[in-house]
Each structure stands twice: as structure tokens, then as C-alpha cells.
Amino acid sequence: MAKSLFEKIWEAHEVDRDLIYIDLHLVHEVTSPQAFDGLRLGDRKVRRPDKTLATADHNVPTDGTPTANLIADELSRVQVEALERNCDEFGIPVYSLGSERRGIVHVIGPELGVTQPGMTIVCGDSHTSTHGAFGALAFGIGTSEVEHVLATQCLVQRRPKSMRIDYAGELGFGVTAKDLILATIGRLGVGGMQGYAVEYAGEAIRALSMENRMTICNMTIEAGGRAGMVAPDETTFEYVKGRPGAPADFDAAVERWGQLPSDDGASFDTEVEVDATAISPMVTWGTTPGMVVQVTDQVPDPNAMDSPADRDHAKRALAYMDLRPGTPMTDIPLDRIFIGSCTNSRISDLREAAGLLDGRKIASSLRGMVVPGSQQVKTQAEEEGLHEVFQSAGFEWRESGCSACLGMNPDILQPGERCASTSNRNFEGRQGAGGRTHLVSPKMAAAAAVEGRFVDIREWS
Amino acid sequence: MPMDPIDIIEGRVAVLDRSDVDTDQIIPKQFLKRVERTGFGEFLFYDWFRSGEIELEAHPILVTGRNFGSGSSREHAVWALKDYGYDAVIAPSFSDIFFTNCTKNGLLPVVLDEERCRAVAGAGEARIDLDDQTVNCAEGVFRFEIDEDIKHRLINGLDDVAMTLERGEKIDEFESAGRADHGPITTSL
Numbered sequence: 001m002a003k004s005l006f007e008k009i010w011e012a013h014e015v016d017r018d019l020i021y022i023d024l025h026l027v028h029e030v031t032s033p034q035a036f037d038g039l040r041l042g043d044r045k046v047r048r049p050d051k052t053l054a055t056a057d058h059n060v061p062t063d064g065t066p067t068a069n070l071i072a073d074e075l076s077r078v079q080v081e082a083l084e085r086n087c088d089e090f091g092i093p094v095y096s097l098g099s100e101r102r103g104i105v106h107v108i109g110p111e112l113g114v115t116q117p118g119m120t121i122v123c124g125d126s127h128t129s130t131h132g133a134f135g136a137l138a139f140g141i142g143t144s145e146v147e148h149v150l151a152t153q154c155l156v157q158r159r160p161k162s163m164r165i166d167y168a169g170e171l172g173f174g175v176t177a178k179d180l181i182l183a184t185i186g187r188l189g190v191g192g193m194q195g196y197a198v199e200y201a202g203e204a205i206r207a208l209s210m211e212n213r214m215t216i217c218n219m220t221i222e223a224g225g226r227a228g229m230v231a232p233d234e235t236t237f238e239y240v241k242g243r244p245g246a247p248a249d250f251d252a253a254v255e256r257w258g259q260l261p262s263d264d265g266a267s268f269d270t271e272v273e274v275d276a277t278a279i280s281p282m283v284t285w286g287t288t289p290g291m292v293v294q295v296t297d298q299v300p301d302p303n304a305m306d307s308p309a310d311r312d313h314a315k316r317a318l319a320y321m322d323l324r325p326g327t328p329m330t331d332i333p334l335d336r337i338f339i340g341s342c343t344n345s346r347i348s349d350l351r352e353a354a355g356l357l358d359g360r361k362i363a364s365s366l367r368g369m370v371v372p373g374s375q376q377v378k379t380q381a382e383e384e385g386l387h388e389v390f391q392s393a394g395f396e397w398r399e400s401g402c403s404a405c406l407g408m409n410p411d412i413l414q415p416g417e418r419c420a421s422t423s424n425r426n427f428e429g430r431q432g433a434g435g436r437t438h439l440v441s442p443k444m445a446a447a448a449a450v451e452g453r454f455v456d457i458r459e460w461s
Numbered sequence: 462m463p464m465d466p467i468d469i470i471e472g473r474v475a476v477l478d479r480s481d482v483d484t485d486q487i488i489p490k491q492f493l494k495r496v497e498r499t500g501f502g503e504f505l506f507y508d509w510f511r512s513g514e515i516e517l518e519a520h521p522i523l524v525t526g527r528n529f530g531s532g533s534s535r536e537h538a539v540w541a542l543k544d545y546g547y548d549a550v551i552a553p554s555f556s557d558i559f560f561t562n563c564t565k566n567g568l569l570p571v572v573l574d575e576e577r578c579r580a581v582a583g584a585g586e587a588r589i590d591l592d593d594q595t596v597n598c599a600e601g602v603f604r605f606e607i608d609e610d611i612k613h614r615l616i617n618g619l620d621d622v623a624m625t626l627e628r629g630e631k632i633d634e635f636e637s638a639g640r641a642d643h644g645p646i647t648t649s650l
Binding site: 041141246 | 562566629
């Protein structure tokens with residue numbers, strides 16, 4: 001019988017009814033301390049420390065602080081120290097402050113080569129869907145489930161429904177993976193993928209680099225999806241090859257991975273078709289990632305919306321964002337630019353942004369920040385001289401971490417500040433209480449930095 | 462962790478008439494730095510409460526809009542709701558991770574369609590019978606669906622980890638059959 005990528009992975013990991021085996025458990029400091037406490041209370045061990053990997057990312061200052069002892073915020077420091085202590089106690093490898101392998105958990109997994117096709121991967125973080133870009137089944141879990149996976153290496157899970165989104169044609173000039181996923185969320189809505197494992201397929205997806213596929217899978221959760229995935233292909237194998245975690249017998253692994261893509265005739269509970277050629281550069285205007293329009297559009301009018309719930313939500317969003325219906329998106333002045341987060345902080349993202357900034361200056365009214373996704377991304381970018389491009393343009397070049405994506409560290413927006421951000425969430429207060437976030441691609445963020453407002457990247461030179 | 466068993470939840474209803482309420486609103490990030498499971502209630506809806514945008518009584522039941530608990534996987538959102546005083550949340554839909562987190566902490570998530578949510582909100586009081594799978598209020602008796610296994614765990618307050626450890630032989634079999642051998646070994650990177 002024809003099977004989908006999702007079905008193949010699911011079935012290969014079924015231990016028992018509604019119990020699936022987890023190949024890799026990624027751990028970070030925010031959602032794990034209570035799980036480790038639970039283990040201690042129950043006098044339980046970590047079943048497979050060799051399938052577990054930890055890093056510190058959410059709390060980490062990005063201004064060059066060398067060790068956890070120097071995190072000025074006491075609570076942040078306590079949390080990072082707890083992670084280090086817990087990993088030591090339970091034998092889990094941890095890349096904390098000071099490690100060259102430290103970085104955002106969803107950046108370091110792929111970078112170390114521990115994210116591979118066909119695997120099941122979980123982490124106490126909703127953006128775990130990122131790893132699905134490799135043809136893995138990856139999803140975010142809560143702290144109780146973190147404890148469960150630590151203790152049993154398994155997860156109690158009902159089989160989700162399946163969805164395939166087929167993107168026909170290629171993305172146009174200046175249109176990126178970020179625009180593709182924002183447009184998709186805008187179309188399906190923030191609950192549109194709820195209960196589904198989603199496979200992104202089609203010509204437009206095949207043409208994308210691994211970094212871009214990660215950007216797409218990363219934001220699956222913003223449409224409520226359980227997991228997002230892309231079938232593995234040569235691009236995937238090439239990316240994994242030679243990395244520290246890559247299989248010793250790589251050819252045998254490629255042989256196995258080659259069997260993973262959905263068979264012809266595989267069935268899905270829902271199928272969606274999208275014309276990739278029609279997608280434009282996107283900008284969010286509201287307080288959910290689904291409140292998004294093309295950069296050439298205007299701020300929408302809530303009164304024109306059909307459902308009372310949408311109308312009500314849009315009105316509140318516009319009040320929070322201090323925007324008026326009918327304002328062209330390109331007329332919105334900005335205070336801050338943030339290039340970073342598990343969505344868009346990889347080397348290709350930084351190259352794209354730097355490519356547009358070379359020889360230019362950011363608007364004098366702006367503060368711009370570039371936060372590489374990991375220490376390795378940072379090192380590579382510096383080897384390529386990208387940091388000099390950003391710095392001469394007027395950007396701050398920072399250490400790696402989650403940074404201003406969620407503001408659990410000192411990198412936050414001030415109340416009322418408006419930021420073009422390459423991150424994934426424009427929720428109220430996400431980047432700092434009272435801060436206003438517009439989600440965009442790295443290219444759009446770079447161009448907006450120069451102009452001090454959004455521009456249509458396709459016509460900007 | 463073992464939970465308090467759920468049988469009947471009854472009492473007054475607090476109403477949060479908003480859709481797509483994300484976990485960043487339920488418990489903002491600055492309160493995620495605690496390393497305990499307790500004490501989150503006082504920070505519930507911190508920005509909305511502090512600005513006076515909304516007020517919510519700590520009744521046993523909260524009724525709200527679709528896609529409640531979207532966004533971040535932070536279980537702190539559930540700990541905060543429970544600590545504040547809620548034993549059940551009724552909504553037309555929940556985000557997947559939030560829903561699961563509720564069921565691991567004895568906070569009962571009840572899915573009713575929008576019209577019925579409004580009816581319960583209007584009634585102001587309700588009685589939820591988990592065994593019966595009904596919400597009983599002045600506007601009527603509404604049946605809700607819930608996964609049998611989840612219901613069983615909630616009614617008996619069972620510890621998930623202990624239950625899975627009882628299936629330890631199956632996990633041993635899976636591993637000894639070589640089915641867990643393909644992944645990377647993180648301890649030898």
C-alpha cells in the first residue's frame with residue numbers, strides 16, 4: 001500500500017498502542033527544570049542520555065557574556081545553572097555558555113548533524129517542527145512530556161491527521177521561504193493546521209535549500225500544526241554529510257533515507273494546493289502570524305471582515321499595533337530591526353541580508369541587531385566577513401541565542417517600539433511589553449533597515 | 462506527576478471572550494524563569510490584568526474563544542491557570558500542545574462549539590461531569606467528546622510516566638530489535 005513520509009516514520013517508531021519511540025530529545029533551560037525535578041521525586045533515571053542533547057539559548061545574553069556566572073539577571077542565571085547541573089547529574093551532553101557548539105536548539109541540531117531523515121525528534125519548544133525539514137517527524141512538547149521522554153524515551157501520542165500542501169511553480173524574484181510560509185499561514189489561519197502533521201511538497205519546496213526548508217517547517221506551529229515536514233532528497237543528504245553526528249556508514253544511511261519520501265498514491269486527510277508563483281513578499285500587520293498581507297497591500301479594515309470574532313480580534317490588534325486601516329504597509333515607520341531567531345538566523349539568512357546591506361547604511365533613526373543562530377553560524381559569518389558588512393551598515397553584531405525573538409534575555413523592545421523582525425511570533429508583548437512586531441524575511445528586514453520603513457524588495461535597488 | 466482525580470467540576474463561570482489567546486498572553490516570558498511548577502497564578506494574563514484590559518474571576522470554570530493556548534509550548538500557562546483557580550477550560554478549540562499540557566496537569570479542556578460556549582458563558586454557572594462527558598447549565602445539557610485514554614487518566618489522576626514504565630518490556634523489545642539504532646549518539650559527538 002502506498003504510504004506517506006509521515007506514515008513511514010510513524011510506523012517505524014510505534015512501540016505499542018499510542019506509544020512512539022523518540023530518536024532524539026533536545027533540551028533547553030526553560031522547559032526542563034521541573035521535568036528533572038519530577039525525575040528526582042520519582043527516583044527515576046534518564047533512559048537514554050545518549051539520545052538526549054541540551055543547550056542554553058532562551059535566557060542567554062547576546063552581548064558577549066562569557067559564562068553563565070556572568071548572566072546579570074539572577075533568575076536567568078539560576079535557570080542556566082540548573083540546566084548544567086541537571087545534565088551533569090543525569091549524564092546528558094550539554095552545550096552551555098562558553099561552548100563553541102552552543103546556540104538556538106533548533107539551529108544546533110541540524111548543524112551538528114544529529115537531525116537526520118526518518119527520525120522522531122522532540123523538544124520542550126513549539127518550534128521543534130523546524131527539524132521536519134530533514135524528513136523527520138519533529139514536534140514540540142510540554143514539560144510533563146519532557147519528563148516522560150527523559151524517563152521512557154517514548155511519548156504517548158495519538159496519531160495526528162495528515163495534510164499535504166503542494167506548492168506549484170517557483171517563487172518569484174525577491175520572494176523567500178519566509179514569505180511562502182507567512183502566505184500559507186495567512187491563507188489557512190492560525191488554527192488551520194491544528195491536529196495535522198503537514199508535508200510541504202512541490203516544485204517550489206524542492207528548489208529550496210535546507211535552511212529555507214527549516215524556515216518553513218519552523219513556522220508550522222504558527223498555523224497550529226503538530227509537525228511540518230519535507231521529504232528528504234539530495235539537498236538533505238548533502239547538508240548532513242560530514243557533520244559530527246552524521247552516520248558512520250553514510251551510503252547505507254542514504255540508501256535507507258531514499259525510501260522515506262511519500263509513495264505515489266499515498267493518501268492524506270487534507271490536500272492543499274498553492275500557486276507559488278503568486279506569492280509576494282509578506283509583512284504581518286497584527287498580533288498573530290496569520291494577520292499578514294503582501295507588502296504592496298494596505299493595513300486591512302476590520303469592518304470588512306466576515307466573522308465577528310475576526311473583526312473583534314483585528315480591532316484589538318490594530319489598537320495594539322497603533323495602525324489605521326488603509327495605511328499602505330510601505331508607509332509604516334520602524335524603530336528597530338531584528339535579524340535572528342530559530343526561523344531566520346542561519347548562515348544563508350545572514351548572507352541574504354548582508355548581500356543587500358553591502359555598502360549601505362541603516363536609517364539613522366533605527367537600531368538594528370543581528371543575532372546569529374549559533375556560535376558556529378557566528379564564526380562562519382565572521383570568516384566570510386558578513387559581520388563587517390552588518391557593522392559598517394550600523395547593525396549590532398551579537399553572540400548567538402534566542403535574543404529578541406522572545407525577550408527572556410536583555411534584548412527586548414521598549415514599550416511602543418516598532419520592529420521589523422525575522423522571528424516567528426508577533427504576539428502582543430512577545431518581544432517586550434508594549435513592543436510592536438512585524439514579521440518579515442531577512443531580505444525585507446535588511447531593506448527596511450536602510451529605508452526606515454517597509455519596501456517592496458522586488459523594486460528596491 | 463500524579464494528578465488530583467477529576468470527577469465533577471461545578472460552579473461559576475469566568476468568561477474571556479477572545480479568540481486565538483496565545484500562551485504568551487496567558488503567562489508572559491518574564492515569568493518563565495522560575496524553576497518550580499508552583500506560584501504562577503499571580504502572573505496569569507499579567508499584561509492584560511495589569512492594564513485593566515480584562516478582569517477575570519477565579520471561578521472553577523473558564524469559557525473562552527477558539528484556538529485557546531496557541532503559540533509557545535510553555536506548560537507554565539497551564540500551571541498559571543490552575544494555580545489561579547481554574548479546574549476546567551471550555552473553548553471551541555485548543556492548540557494541540559496546550560491541550561496535551563492541560564491533560565497532564567488535571568486542568569480539564571472541554572471542546573464545545575461556539576454557540577454552546579456562548580450558552581455556558583451566558584448561564585454563568587455550570588456542572589461538568591467528566592465520566593458522563595456533559596456540561597450541564599441553565600441553557601441546556603451539552604455533550605462533549607474526549608479521548609478515552611485521556612479521560613481514564615484524568616478520572617483516576619494517573620501518572621503518565623508510571624503508566625508507560627509499566628510498558629517497559631515493550632520499550633526494551635523495541636530497542637533490542639535494533640529499531641532504535643539508527644539515530645545519532647549524542648554522547649559521542
